[in-house]
Amino acid sequence: MDYNREYYTNGIVQLDAAKQLMRLMPRQADSVLDVGCGSGKVAHLIYEHILPNFMLAIDSSAEMINQARLLHPDSKVMFSHQKIEQFVSNQSFDLITSNSSFQWFQNYDASINALKNALNPRGVFVLQTPYKQNWCPQVSVLINEFFTRYYPELGQCFTLPCMHFDDPEQYADLFESKNFTTASLVTRNFEYRFTGDDFRKFFMSGAYKVYTHEKSYSVAIPDRFAEDLERFVSQKVINQSVFAVTISRVLACFKPHI
Template identity: 30%
Template sequence: MVKTMSEVNFNSKAFTYADNALVQKSASEVLLKLLSIQPEEDVLDIGCGPGHITKKIAQVTKGTVQGIDVSQGMIEQAVSSSKELPNLKYSVMDAESFELNTKYDVIVCNSCFQWFQKPEQVLMRCFNVLKEGGRIGVQAPATQSYCPNFISAIEKIRMHPYTREVFSHFKSPWLFFDSKEEYKRLFMNYGFDIIYSELREESNLFSVEQAYKIYQSGAENGYLNQSFYTVTLTDDYISTFRKLVKEAIKEQADSSGMVNLKFERIYLIAKKQ
């Protein structure tokens, strides 16, 4: 059975996530520009991770900024790096079950919507904690071909004689819609007006090592998570899996050693009616 977001363990990535999540940070800049947070607005950052984006938000507004994440390790890292900002606080909370008394002008959901097994629960809670006229901004990988590079690498896992049997017991945890209309419909069903929505294909050149670290910062949290297998993962399986993925990414490099990493992303801004 697929586990809920609260059972996904990101603690081991807490100290490296901010350095390796290059595409997530780049996409967050687009999202924050679209949201245009104002100097007095109160902001909730859902799935804040180690707080590198939350900290940036707290430097834009004098309002209350609250970051929540399911990972204790991520929150500990966020707290330790943000002590100088009095308007910023963090809590360990699951996006699908959080309860907060504060009302917010803005909710930021950067690179985590794809992990929600019960998005309707998340949206109901977001609607409840938004002020009238408040807005929510989401940026996330989208479509079943969310990253052709990673999907191609995983085909190597699916076919390799050592990994194919265990991988056949993997069940994808991700929520991917193939059109912006599906995302819009979901938000509208829970009382939101859509201000902006766009499904983009983004591509950037990275070294093989950078591309592999980007994979580890996101996709690996699903592909090598015991919660999403019905058989036990061994150390040998994990090490072989990583070796094969890195080899596959290396094979994608051009003559100068760079990988053209492509992502499909949804950007959506919605307003509470």
Template identity: 75%
Template sequence: MNYNLEYYTNGIVQFDAAKELMQLMPKQADSVLDIGCGSGKVSHLIYEHVLPKFMLAIDSSEEMINQARLLYPDSKLLFSHQSIEQFVPDRAFELITANSSFQWYQDYDASINTIKNSLRSSGVFVLQTPYKQDWCPQVSVLMHQFFTHHYPDLGQNFKLPCMHFDYPEQYVDLFESKNFTTVSLKTRHFEYRFSGDDFRKFFMSGAYKVYTLAKSYSVAMPNRFAEDLEHFVNVKTRGNKEFEVCISRVMASFKPIE
């Protein structure tokens, strides 16, 4: 399974959450920066909502950017392979967005400083990200079964490789410590009744990446681990089974303080 190539189809929850995030965005913005644009599906949703004169969409994955360019050859957006940590703006943006990407930043001090330096004084930064360490209990149960039966030692050495605060107010504390003011903050629990195939897509759109990263473990990951996990999920989701799923997300908007 290629996570990057399948993300456009598999990112069900990320797309639904993005539609909720629209409520925190201005109805118009001349310039937009979308951080962690992936394959471009949400970026175009944002573009259609805001209708900016200029929009730049960046992602740290070159493969994702290539996918976006292939999927949207006539796009009015500019796609660029860049990480937020090293991003150097050549303009100030009225709106900066981060939908399901904030948790993956490698250096939060550098990233938030870059976001602040890339915003106009009247601009706004909006983010949507999972929160809670147990961000999806159904995934936790599935992975407990997998580790118990296949890799019990490895399971004891797993740690989330991305940042999930347990309380929404922690995002407020983080940004206000970096000279932002909080405009809005809300949480949403997305509930789904997935078919087996849709649950597989959901799992492959995020959890698969989390659990197959070498840095998620304090010991070496076996060579066949990713292949075995994909096979396990395929078997579990085969047939007409239904999966009830709940995912916790936080959505917030912040403005810079001069």
């Protein structure tokens, strides 16, 4: 599977969560920065919702940015390969967004400082991200079965590579410690009854990246591991017609403390 190429189609939950996140956004903003834009689908939803005079969308993956440019050749959104930890701009932004990307930031002190420096004093930062270590119980059951059957020793070496606070208030504490004010913070459980094929797409849009990421393990991943995981999931969806799934997300709006 080519994760970067298929993310645009497979990001079912990320898209649904983004639609909820847009409710926290102002209806007007002259300038917008989208952090972790992936292949650009949500960035365009945001652009169409707000119609800013200027919008920049960044991602730490060069291949994701290439996909965004290929998929949106006439876009009014400027796509750029940049990491938020190192982001510097002469442009200040009325709105900064992070949809399903915050958990992947590498350095949270540097990232939040970069966000604050890029934000207008009266601007807003809106965030949507998974929370809870067990962010989707159904995926946990599936992956535990996979490890038990095929890679029991490797399963003992797994650590979640991205940040999922168990308590949503910890997100408020983190930003308030960086001189932000919490304007809004809510949690939402997204519930689905997926067909087998849709469950596979959902798994491949997020969990697959988590469980095949080299930084998830304290030992080297076997060469066939990613292929075996994809095959296992494909076989499971053949044998089950409906998958009931619950995904926990936190949605928040922060403002610089003035």
